[in-house]
Structures are given as structure tokens and as C-alpha cells.
Amino acid sequence: MRPRAPHPVELSAALAAAGVGPAAQDGLPTVTGITLDSRSVLPGDVYAALPGAARHGAEFAVQAVRAGALAILTDESGARIVAEAARGGGVDLRMPPVVVVPDPRHAVGPLAREIFSGRQDDRAGAPPALFGITGTNGKTTSTYFLNALLEALGRSTGLIGTIEIRAGADAIPSALTTPESPQVHSLLALMRERGLDAASMEVSSHALEFGRVDGVRFDVAGFTNLTQDHLDLHGTMEDYFAVKATLFTAERCRRAVVLVDDVWGRRLADAADVPVLTVRTGEDGGDPAADWTVTGVGPSGLGHAFVLAGRTGEHLRVRTGLPGTFNISNAALATIMVLASGVAVEDIQRALDAHDPFTTEVPGRMQLIGENPAAIVDFAHNPDALERTLASVRRPGGRVISVFGATGQRDETKRPIMGAVGARLSDILIVTDDDPHDEDDAVIRAAVRSGADAAVREEGLDCEVLEVFPRADAIDRAVALATPSDTIIIAGRGHEVWQEVKGVNLSLDDRVELRSALTRHGFSVLSASGIES
Incomplete structure (x- = not known):
């Protein structure tokens, strides 16, 4: 492109x-x-x-x-x-x-x-307003939310992210969360040539470490959170934070919006050398002096409605139809990033009221495949994301049945931690394979299961831990064990459609497998997503 x-x-x-x-x-x-x-x-x-x-x-x-x-x-x-x-x-x-x-x-x-x-001349038009989002979890959903709000405001948008690259109506699948720098700059030039008003980009720590966004200056940069991931590359959380922080410098962005629910966000807001708007979305923590605070959270369909309250008395009424309390944070970040770009509060409120932009479907991110049982596919692939996901899906009177594994040739220390998280928050945990790459899949499963078994034994948990592979069989087992009141969560791969095993890509889409298993066992399913196909 x-x-x-x-x-x-x-x-x-x-x-x-x-x-x-x-x-x-x-x-x-x-x-x-x-x-x-x-x-x-x-x-x-x-x-x-x-x-x-x-x-x-x-x-x-x-x-x-x-x-x-x-x-x-x-x-x-x-x-x-x-x-x-x-x-x-x-x-x-x-x-x-x-x-x-x-x-x-x-x-x-x-x-x-x-x-x-x-060196483009004036015929190419003005470059699009550029939004970049970094953090461990929530980048993909936040960029989709951001674009949905911009489109509700009448803007034409582009997208560069984990799932796809879009330049207006044209879309191609992504190979990397953030492409290599020549492709990034060619895409931005293409968006300018097509007259797009704005573009949103996921900015991974790999992109910052390996120079993939060198030469890019974002109009607004956003930060979601920082939790354990990618330590195989960065070594320590301090080093991981230091790489993320390089986005929030005058060389790389003009202004920033930072979620300050954790210590990393508060440190980042203090260290940034550009104007920062801070957002507190958690009721039990975060910076009490944040510029914007989430209040009045209540259920709304499968999602939530809430109010964003500003320190100067302004209010925004916001809703997201996607399940998961973490989507409150994603929606709040997207809203304030648009505000930071210069859009007036009253214009944002009109767009929120008229278009419900944060109910847009995000492929493989809390994607609902069936309702009875609730059957969900999510990308959660590290301990924090998995904990947020599992903690948000339990329904009154129903069990949580989770299926996940860990990726090979990645941070090995998170494997038993993920197993323990799954055991604490599931009634039935099925340990299976993710992408083993060149590692022994049995060794990876054993590491995940060791954490789950230890948590059950040492904490007296009432969780049944199973080990089922290959992954399609694990998904089928989860559905076979479910009743209509239960919730099935298939975590770790989200939108991905290939599983890499010993250098061979095997066709595997969790959404397709879950939909097939639900049908096979007599449950109804929702229609397939257009993006998914």
C-alpha cells in the first residue's frame, strides 16, 4: 500500500x-x-x-x-x-x-x-491527524474505539494495528502490530494522498525498540497500562517501561493522554515532556488528582455506561456495549484522546449519543460467538490481560470455563503465573496449546499447568484443571462441559487464524472452532463477523 x-x-x-x-x-x-x-x-x-x-x-x-x-x-x-x-x-x-x-x-x-x-507538494493535501497508542493491554480495542468515535464525528480514518491495516475502505491483514518504518511512512503518505482526516496506530514496544516509528510524530499519544509481557526482549519491567516512555517525548508526539490507574501510568505522566491529560478509570486506585475520572459506572447491555468527569466541571456520558470492565478504560482513553486533539466536549457528546461508537466489534477482542452459554474469544495472552478478562465474564449462577495456553519462545516466567490466574478465576480450566513455535508443546503446557495445580493445592481452590490438546479438541471439550448459564472463554489467540508448530502454519481460528463446537453440541451461535472472513 x-x-x-x-x-x-x-x-x-x-x-x-x-x-x-x-x-x-x-x-x-x-x-x-x-x-x-x-x-x-x-x-x-x-x-x-x-x-x-x-x-x-x-x-x-x-x-x-x-x-x-x-x-x-x-x-x-x-x-x-x-x-x-x-x-x-x-x-x-x-x-x-x-x-x-x-x-x-x-x-x-x-x-x-x-x-x-x-517532499510532497501541496497537491497531496494536509497529513492526517495521527494518534498512537501504546501499553501492554488494550491497544487494539482502543484504536478501534478511537477510529469509531472519529468516524462518528464525520472524519475519514486509517488504521495501522495488530489485526489489519486500513487506508480508508481498503484493508489488508497485518503481519506485525506496527509495520517496519518504510511501510509506516508509505502508508501515512497514502492516507495523505487519499485525503484521510485521521489515522490511529498501535505502537508496540518492539516498534519503539527497533525503530519502526522513527521519523513519526504523533499529534496525540495514548498510554493504556504496563504489565508483565515481552520480558524475553526487554529483560526487566524497568527496561520495558523505559522503552514505552520514549513515545512520550517532544520528538515523537505533541501531546499525550495517560491512564493513571497504576504506578507505571503515574510515573509516565510525571516524566513526559509534552502536555499530558491524565485519566483515572479504576474506582479502587489511581491518581485522585487526574484531569478526568470515570464515575457512575453501571451495566448497559453486555457492557457498561459511565460518566467521565473533568476537574473543571465538564462531563461526558459514555457507553460501551463490549463486555469487560477493562473496556471502560479503553473507551475513556479513546474519548479523551479525541478531546486532546482539539474536538470540543459538546461535539464529542453529540457523536457519542447519536452513534454509540464504542459498541463497534473488535475482531478477537471479547468477541461474542454465542449467548447461551456465553461463548467469548479474547486475545488475553499475558497474566494481567487474562485476569482482567476472566474476572469480567462471570454471570450469576453460572460457571466460568476457560481454555488457554502459552506461546512458545516467549517470556517463560509468565507461564505458571497464567496457570495460577486461570485456576483462581475459573471453575474449569482447560490447559492447551497456543503457538508453540519451535518449542516442545508438552513442556509449555506443563509449565502452565504447574502454576494452576500449585494454586489449587496451596490456596484450596475449587477449580478442575484439565489438559487437552490439540487446541480444537480443548475448545470442543469446553463446550461439551458447558450448560446454557455458563461462560466459555477461549483466550490467547483472538483474531489469529494460523498456529505455528515447528515452522509449519496450521489453519486454526478460535472463533471458527468455537462456533462449530457450539453447533455440534446443540447450542445456538451468533452470525459470523464480516471482518472475520
Whole structure:
């Protein structure tokens, strides 16, 4: 998804404007794009050859040049690889100019900004207002809520996130929560070309760590929460927080909205060097001096209605039809982020009243598949998200039957913690497989189950713990054990449609499996989502 009419840019000028290139280099071409995937090179591109975990991108320079790359951006080791390819090996083409920078990964974002949008003329229109949301849990739902509210206000929107990428009506599935920086900047240029008013983006810690949003400055950045996840990458919660905090600097955003229900949010609000609006959504904690506070929470259908009260006396009446008390937080964050962008309180209230934007379905996020029993698919894949999900779904007189596992080759310390959470909040816990990747699936299940069994034994819990695999069989067992008054929660994978096992992608969609199992056992189901198909 690139602009239909790219604007040629002198590479030397783009490097200078981005502040990443050498002081002077003769013979650089005029270019129209940049990519770090040799398979995605289009004629006129710069090929960014980055060092990878297993191989250097420069090893694919010949493929990129044959596809039409006019220049190569790389480091010194990459330049040597390109030079070797040019000297021998039967290469039958001339290598283009090679631009050597010390850190090409963090150079490619600012350069992509200049190539894709920094030199656009006035015909391209104004860039969309840009919203970025980070945090451990709630990013996806909050971005969908944000876009739904903007659309209720009459704005045209784009989306870059875990589930899909949208530029107006066009949508493609996402491979990463936040794409690599050349794709981010090309998407933003495309949205500008199409005249979109606003765009929402999920900003993961991986995106911040690996420079995927380098060169992007958000109009409003939002923070949901910080709980244990991704410690296989970051090592400690302090390091994880430090990476998240880099979004809330003047270099990356103009203003911010921060949920201050936990200590991480309060620390972030204090540390940010941009104007911040704080939001307190929890009744039992958080910053009592927050700019906006959730009050008057009450049930509304499967969801909740509440009031956002401002310190200066303003009020907003808000409703979300999605189950789960955490969706109150997601809706509050989206509302105040739109307010922070300059929309008046009375305009937001009219849009909330007229369109009910926070009842929009979010694929794989508290997605209701059946009602009797309540059958829900959710993405909860870490201890905090799982606890929030399970604590929010119990119905009077009914049991909670949960099915989940843990992902392979990820933070191993959270596996027994998740098992314990499941045992505390479920009547029946079925431990199964998530995405084992290259790990032994039995070892992963054993770690999850060890936490569940220990909690049952040491805390005297009345929870039946089962181990059933493969995952489709576990979902079927959950439905077979259910009565109409129960709640079945299938957690961990959400919208995902492939399960990776030993390098092989197996077709597996929790929503499809749950719908089939409900039908097989004589229960009714709700209609399939359009997005899901």
C-alpha cells in the first residue's frame, strides 16, 4: 500500500533533511521509495540492507538491484558484502551507489519520512491527524474505539494495528502490530494522498525498540497500562517501561493522554515532556488528582455506561456495549484522546449519543460467538490481560470455563503465573496449546499447568484443571462441559487464524472452532463477523 503518485526525491537532499547520511556523496540518484524487504523493491527504490538475527540484508542486494533498486543504504559490513557481490560470483549487473551509515536501522525511518512524505507538494493535501497508542493491554480495542468515535464525528480514518491495516475502505491483514518504518511512512503518505482526516496506530514496544516509528510524530499519544509481557526482549519491567516512555517525548508526539490507574501510568505522566491529560478509570486506585475520572459506572447491555468527569466541571456520558470492565478504560482513553486533539466536549457528546461508537466489534477482542452459554474469544495472552478478562465474564449462577495456553519462545516466567490466574478465576480450566513455535508443546503446557495445580493445592481452590490438546479438541471439550448459564472463554489467540508448530502454519481460528463446537453440541451461535472472513 503505497501512494499512487510518488514524488521523486533527490536522495542526497533526503539524507541531509533526515540528518542520517554522510556529509556529502556525489552521484546519488533521484528515488521514489524505500524498503528493507528485497522482495518488495519497486523500480526507483532505495534498498535498506539491515543486519538481521541470522543474515545480513546486504546478502539480498543483487535481488533488490535486479528488481530496480537505485541505491543501497547499509552499514560497513553490508557494504563489504555488496562489494564482494559486485566483484564476482557471476553477477551480470552494475551495483548502484551504496550509502554507508553507522546505524541503518535507526536511519531508515527518518529517511523514509523524507522520501515518502517530506517532499510532497501541496497537491497531496494536509497529513492526517495521527494518534498512537501504546501499553501492554488494550491497544487494539482502543484504536478501534478511537477510529469509531472519529468516524462518528464525520472524519475519514486509517488504521495501522495488530489485526489489519486500513487506508480508508481498503484493508489488508497485518503481519506485525506496527509495520517496519518504510511501510509506516508509505502508508501515512497514502492516507495523505487519499485525503484521510485521521489515522490511529498501535505502537508496540518492539516498534519503539527497533525503530519502526522513527521519523513519526504523533499529534496525540495514548498510554493504556504496563504489565508483565515481552520480558524475553526487554529483560526487566524497568527496561520495558523505559522503552514505552520514549513515545512520550517532544520528538515523537505533541501531546499525550495517560491512564493513571497504576504506578507505571503515574510515573509516565510525571516524566513526559509534552502536555499530558491524565485519566483515572479504576474506582479502587489511581491518581485522585487526574484531569478526568470515570464515575457512575453501571451495566448497559453486555457492557457498561459511565460518566467521565473533568476537574473543571465538564462531563461526558459514555457507553460501551463490549463486555469487560477493562473496556471502560479503553473507551475513556479513546474519548479523551479525541478531546486532546482539539474536538470540543459538546461535539464529542453529540457523536457519542447519536452513534454509540464504542459498541463497534473488535475482531478477537471479547468477541461474542454465542449467548447461551456465553461463548467469548479474547486475545488475553499475558497474566494481567487474562485476569482482567476472566474476572469480567462471570454471570450469576453460572460457571466460568476457560481454555488457554502459552506461546512458545516467549517470556517463560509468565507461564505458571497464567496457570495460577486461570485456576483462581475459573471453575474449569482447560490447559492447551497456543503457538508453540519451535518449542516442545508438552513442556509449555506443563509449565502452565504447574502454576494452576500449585494454586489449587496451596490456596484450596475449587477449580478442575484439565489438559487437552490439540487446541480444537480443548475448545470442543469446553463446550461439551458447558450448560446454557455458563461462560466459555477461549483466550490467547483472538483474531489469529494460523498456529505455528515447528515452522509449519496450521489453519486454526478460535472463533471458527468455537462456533462449530457450539453447533455440534446443540447450542445456538451468533452470525459470523464480516471482518472475520
